[in-house]
Structures are given as C-alpha cells and as structure tokens.
Amino acid sequence: xxxxxxxxxxxxxxxxxxxxxxxxxxxxxxxxxxxxxxxxxxxxxxxxxxxxxxxxxxxxxxxxxxxxxxxxxxxxxxxxxxxxxxxxxxxxxxxxxxxxxxxxxxxxxxxxxxxxxxxxxxxxxxxxxxxxxxxxxxxxxxxxxxxxxxxxxxxxxxxxxxxxxxxxxxxxxxxxxxxxxxxxxxxxxxxxxxxxxxxxxxxxxxxxxxxxxxxxxxxxxxxxxxxxxxxxxxxxxxxxxxxxxxxxxxxxxxxxxxxxxxxxxxxxxxxxxxxxxxxxxxxxxxxxxxxxxxxxxxxxxxxxxxxx
Amino acid sequence: xxxxxxxxxxxxxxxxxxxxxxxxxxxxxxxxxxxxxxxxxxxxxxxxxxxxxxxxxxxxxxxxxxxxxxxxxxxxxxxxxxxxxxxxxxxxxxxxxxxxxxxxxxxxxxxxxxxxxxxxxxxxxxxxxxxxxxxxxxxxxxxxxxxxxxxxxxxxxxxxxxxxxxxxxxxxxxxxxxxxxxxxxxxxxxxxxxxxxxxxxxxxxxxxxxxxxxxxxxxxxxxxxxxxxxxxxxxxxxxxxxxxxxxxxxxxxxxxxxxxxxxxxxxxxxxxxxxxxxxxxxxxxxxxxxxxxxxxxxxxxxxxxxxxxxxxxxxxxx
Numbered sequence: 001x002x003x004x005x006x007x008x009x010x011x012x013x014x015x016x017x018x019x020x021x022x023x024x025x026x027x028x029x030x031x032x033x034x035x036x037x038x039x040x041x042x043x044x045x046x047x048x049x050x051x052x053x054x055x056x057x058x059x060x061x062x063x064x065x066x067x068x069x070x071x072x073x074x075x076x077x078x079x080x081x082x083x084x085x086x087x088x089x090x091x092x093x094x095x096x097x098x099x100x101x102x103x104x105x106x107x108x109x110x111x112x113x114x115x116x117x118x119x120x121x122x123x124x125x126x127x128x129x130x131x132x133x134x135x136x137x138x139x140x141x142x143x144x145x146x147x148x149x150x151x152x153x154x155x156x157x158x159x160x161x162x163x164x165x166x167x168x169x170x171x172x173x174x175x176x177x178x179x180x181x182x183x184x185x186x187x188x189x190x191x192x193x194x195x196x197x198x199x200x201x202x203x204x205x206x207x208x209x210x211x212x213x214x215x216x217x218x219x220x221x222x223x224x225x226x227x228x229x230x231x232x233x234x235x236x237x238x239x240x241x242x243x244x245x246x247x248x249x250x251x252x253x254x255x256x257x258x259x260x261x262x263x264x265x266x267x268x269x270x271x272x273x274x275x276x277x278x279x280x281x282x283x284x285x286x287x288x289x290x291x292x293x294x295x296x297x298x299x300x301x302x303x304x305x306x307x308x
Numbered sequence: 309x310x311x312x313x314x315x316x317x318x319x320x321x322x323x324x325x326x327x328x329x330x331x332x333x334x335x336x337x338x339x340x341x342x343x344x345x346x347x348x349x350x351x352x353x354x355x356x357x358x359x360x361x362x363x364x365x366x367x368x369x370x371x372x373x374x375x376x377x378x379x380x381x382x383x384x385x386x387x388x389x390x391x392x393x394x395x396x397x398x399x400x401x402x403x404x405x406x407x408x409x410x411x412x413x414x415x416x417x418x419x420x421x422x423x424x425x426x427x428x429x430x431x432x433x434x435x436x437x438x439x440x441x442x443x444x445x446x447x448x449x450x451x452x453x454x455x456x457x458x459x460x461x462x463x464x465x466x467x468x469x470x471x472x473x474x475x476x477x478x479x480x481x482x483x484x485x486x487x488x489x490x491x492x493x494x495x496x497x498x499x500x501x502x503x504x505x506x507x508x509x510x511x512x513x514x515x516x517x518x519x520x521x522x523x524x525x526x527x528x529x530x531x532x533x534x535x536x537x538x539x540x541x542x543x544x545x546x547x548x549x550x551x552x553x554x555x556x557x558x559x560x561x562x563x564x565x566x567x568x569x570x571x572x573x574x575x576x577x578x579x580x581x582x583x584x585x586x587x588x589x590x591x592x593x594x595x596x597x598x599x600x601x602x603x604x605x606x607x608x609x610x611x612x613x614x615x616x617x618x619x620x621x622x623x624x625x626x
C-alpha cells in the first residue's frame with residue numbers, strides 16, 4: 001500500500017518535472033527571442049544617441065578648435081566664425097537661473113515636505129499643480145515670458161535676465177521634486193532628536209535636516225541646470241534670436257544669445273560651413289552636459305553611501 | 309473604544325509660551341515659495357487666454373477651427389488651425405509608432421529581465437538620455453535622418469507614398485522625436501511595473517509560468533494604468549516638443565498624415581513666427597497666443613489624464 005503510493009507520487013513528480021522541462025525546451029527559443037527584442041528596444045535609444053554624437057563629431061570635426069569658443073559669430077567668414085557671444089550669453093543666463101531657482105525651489109520643497117499638512121486641499125492642489133507644470137511644453141513658458149517678462153508685467157525687455165527668469169520657471173518643478181526627494185531621504189529620527197532637545201521647527205530644518213539633504217539637492221539642481229542649458233524653444237520667444245556679435249553688457253542690458261540658439265541659427269542656414277559649425281556646437285554642448293550629469297551622478301553615489 | 313484612545317494622548321498640549329514671530333514669518337515665506345508654482349500656472353493661463361477675445365474679434369471663431377488654408381501672415385490672411393493641428397498629429401503619430409513599443413519593451417526589460425548590475429548602469433544612462441538637448445536631436449533629424457530616408461525611400465510604394473521626401477519630412481521628425489521620448493515612456497512604465505507586488509509574480513511562477521508569461525500576462529496587465537500614464541505623458545511631450553519639428557518637419561502647413569511631406573506642427577509655427585520680427589498688435593502676434601492656448605489645453609488634458617492614472621494605480625498597490 002505504502003509502496004504503491006510512494007511509487008505513484010514519484011511517477012507524478014517525474015512526470016511533472018519532465019513536463020516542465022519539455023515546456024521549457026519547447027518555449028525556450030520564444031523566451032530568448034522575447035528577451036532579445038526587449039534588449040533591442042533599449043538599445044534603439046542608445047544607438048540613436050551614439051549615431052547623433054558620431055555624426056556631429058564627424059561633420060564638425062574641422063571646427064572643433066579654439067576658434068569655436070574665442071571667435072564671434074560671422075556670416076562673412078564662416079571658416080573662422082565662433083560662438084563666444086553665445087558662450088557668454090549662456091553663462092550669464094545660467095547664473096541668472098541659478099540665483100532665481102535655487103532659493104525658490106528649495107524653499108518650496110521645504111514647505112511641502114516639512115511644513116505642509118498634506119491632508120489640506122490647498123497643499124494637495126500645489127502638488128498637483130507642480131506635477132502638471134513639469135509637463136507643460138517648454139515653448140508655452142516662452143509665451144509666458146514674452147507676455148509677462150519681456151513686454152508687460154516685469155517688462156525687462158529682451159535682456160538676458162528675461163531669459164533666465166523664463167528658464168527658471170521652466171525648471172522650477174524639477175528642482176522642487178528633486179529637493180523633496182532629498183528631504184524625504186532624511187530619517188525622521190534626526191528630526192525627533194532635534195525636537196527632543198527643544199529645537200523649534202525652523203531650527204530643526206536649518207541645522208539638522210537641510211545639511212543632510214544638501215548633496216541630494218545639489219544633484220537635483222545640477223540636473224535642472226543641465227536641462228536649462230540645452231533649452232532652446234522658450235529663448236526664441238524671449239529675445240535670444242538676434243544675431244549677436246558682441247557679448248551681452250550685463251544680465252539686464254544689451255542683446256544676448258545662447259549656445260543652443262546659436263546652434264539652431266547655424267543649422268537653419270543652407271551653407272554647409274554653417275552646418276559644420278552647428279555640429280561642432282552640438283558636440284561642445286553635449287560635452288558640457290556630460291560633465292554636469294556625471295558630476296550629479298557621482299555626487300549622488302558618493303553621498304548615498306552613508307546610509308542614514 | 310474612543311475613550312481609550314483619548315486617554316492615550318497627553319492631556320496637556322505642549323506649545324511655545326511666546327508666539328515666535330520669526331518662525332511664523334519663515335513659515336509664511338516658505339508657503340509663498342510653494343505658491344509660486346501656482347502663480348506661474350495662473351500666469352500661463354492669463355498670458356495665453358487674455359489675448360483671445362481680441363484675437364477672436366479679428367478672426368471668425370468658426371473660420372479658426374476649420375480646414376481653411378493656414379496663412380496668418382499673408383495680405384489676405386486665413387486662419388484654418390486644423391492644418392497645423394493635423395501637422396502636430398502627423399508627427400506625433402510617427403513618434404508614437406516608435407516610442408510606445410520601444411518604451412514598453414525597455415521598461416519590461418528593466419523591470420523583469422535585467423539583473424541588478426544592468427539596472428544600476430542602465431537607469432542613470434536613461435536619465436542622461438532624457439537630458440540630451442532637443443536642438444541636437446533636431447539637427448540630427450534634419451541633416452542626417454531626412455537625407456538617409458530620402459536616399460533609401462521605398463519608391464515602389466503605391467501612389468504619393470512612393471515619393472521620396474524633400475528637404476523636410478514629417479516622418480523623419482516623427483522617428484527622431486519617438487526615440488527622444490523613449491526614456492519618458494520607459495521610466496514611468498518601469499516605475500509602474502516595479503510597484504506590482506512580488507506575490508503576484510511568485511504566484512505565477514509557482515503555477516509554472518515562464519518569465520515571458522509572467523511579464524506579459526501578469527505584470528503588464530497589473531501595471532496597465534501606470535503604463536498608459538506613461539504613454540499619455542509621452543503623447544503630451546511629443547505634442548509640445550518644438551526644436552525637432554522646427555528643424556526637420558518643415559514650414560508648409562500641409563493637411564496630410566503622410567510621412568514624406570513637409571508639415572507645420574503647432575509648436576513649429578510658434579517657434580518660426582517668434583524667430584522672425586513680428587510687431588506687437590498684429591494679427592500674427594495674436595495668433596501665437598491663440599495657437600499657444602490650444603497647445604496648452606491639449607497637453608493640459610493629457611497631463612491630467614496621466615496624473616489621474618498614476619494616482620489610481622498607486623491607490624491599488626500602495
């Protein structure tokens with residue numbers, strides 16, 4: 001009796017094992033094919049970027065020299081033309097974005113993460129609003145800038161800070177979201193200990209929470225700035241369109257242009273010399289971005305090692 | 309029941325004895341900064357919609373939403389916005405043909421197949437991909453992809469589809485745009501798939517399913533609303549993207565869904581018009597705001613659908 005049951009069990013087990021093995025063998029090529037198709041999906045994006053970089057480097061190879069950054073743009077001598085004014089324009093623009101968006105974004109994140117009662121409808125509304133703002137097309141920010149920063153409202157006119165303010169509004173959601181993540185990662189025990197010692201809310205935030213969250217916030221800010229550097233469309237609407245052969249006087253005076261705008265202008269000219277310049281400009285821009293992104297990722301990995 | 313919980317709480321509420329004005333001021337300031345994002349949204353809505361009454365006093369409402377020719381800058385202007393809306397839809401359609409399967413495939417791979425080490429490398433690289441400037445993709449589409457398509461066009465195709473594209477091609481712009489939004493679609497879909505509880509997968513494995521079966525029959529259906537949210541956000545990004553279509557899709561507002569023709573998407577119209585010199589108060593100037601308002605409305609609806617889907621998904625599993 002016992003033996004037959006055990007025998008029966010063992011045959012069932014053997015049978016099942018065989019069936020599973022057969023099923024695996026039967027479907028294994030399908031499984032493998034599926035996996036390779038998935039890998040192909042992810043590779044498409046990388047290969048396109050690689051093709052983009054190689055194409056630009058090849059096309060712009062003759063122009064990747066010092067002239068590119070030391071010379072002013074010129075329509076008469078495209079062979080020696082450069083993008084010095086655009087480079088300065090971008091530097092001024094980015095300083096403007098940085099001083100505007102960092103205090104605003106971090107304060108907003110501190111409010112939402114440390115102060116706000118998320119049950120309240122207005123705080124939920126602010127969160128919903130930030131989520132939506134992050135997905136508004138960049139050119140719409142350009143129209144906002146045109147209407148209320150350049151012409152009316154602030155009425156700065158087409159100066160560099162008008163571009164900075166427009167880009168700052170564009171990347172504000174990125175900075176807020178990244179800073180909130182950084183604040184979320186700060187363990188609650190630190191706050192509790194601080195309160196236990198009699199610290200007020202702000203003392204706790206300023207002396208305990210913010211110092212721990214700073215690396216995460218810097219990472220988020222670098223990523224936001226790298227988005228702002230490559231942004232072209234809104235700048236077309238807020239004044240960075242003119243052909244500028246001199247550096248901007250200041251953030252609040254004089255015409256300005258920026259690297260991506262200069263690249264766009266060169267690319268839309270029919271002569272091959274300008275296309276080469278545009279390609280060289282793309283390489284310059286990508287190198288700058290790679291450095292910024294690597295710095296951000298390095299910072300994140302360096303500080304996430306201290307598991308708090 | 310309620311009495312026992314009440315006794316658990318301290319009977320005296322501890323508060324500071326003096327009201328701290330500094331603390332309150334800081335609280336107020338931080339709240340104001342958070343409110344700035346709402347102010348920006350209000351600013352966008354006002355900037356786009358307040359010029360509309362003036363615009364529609366000059367242009368007939370019905371003529372605007374019609375298939376009349378699109379020529380706002382001509383001496384006898386005509387404002388059939390349908391032409392540029394179709395231009396946007398044309399490019400978006402080709403972008404989605406690339407971005408939806410590739411984004412979903414990339415997400416399934418990252419969530420279900422990739423090992424820990426592969427994920428650790430691939431996810432940051434995907435983030436970097438999202439940060440490549442759009443003007444670089446635009447130049448690539450214009451100087452590289454369009455000539456490539458032109459030289460290898462399947463001219464044996466029937467009818468107009470067999471004509472090789474000229475300098476501009478909506479198909480080339482769409483393809484590059486599609487590759488550009490793969491990371492967006494992939495990262496949101498991947499988030500959704502990662503949030504599917506392990507127990508569901510293990511149940512399926514326990515029943516003898518293979519990885520592919522688990523991925524396609526368990527994880528993808530379970531994460532569907534999150535995945536659709538990724539698609540919708542991808543559509544929103546494709547509609548709102550400017551530089552690629554500005555450089556590669558062209559300037560002629562053709563009412564067509566063909567990939568081998570030049571079209572003028574809405575964003576390209578705004579960008580192109582803004583680059584030239586336009587004086588305040590002209591019809592063309594107001595047209596920028598009208599098209600912008602339409603663009604904002606379309607993407608706003610998409611974003612709201614996407615956010616609602618993500619929320620519903622989170623409520624299900626978290």
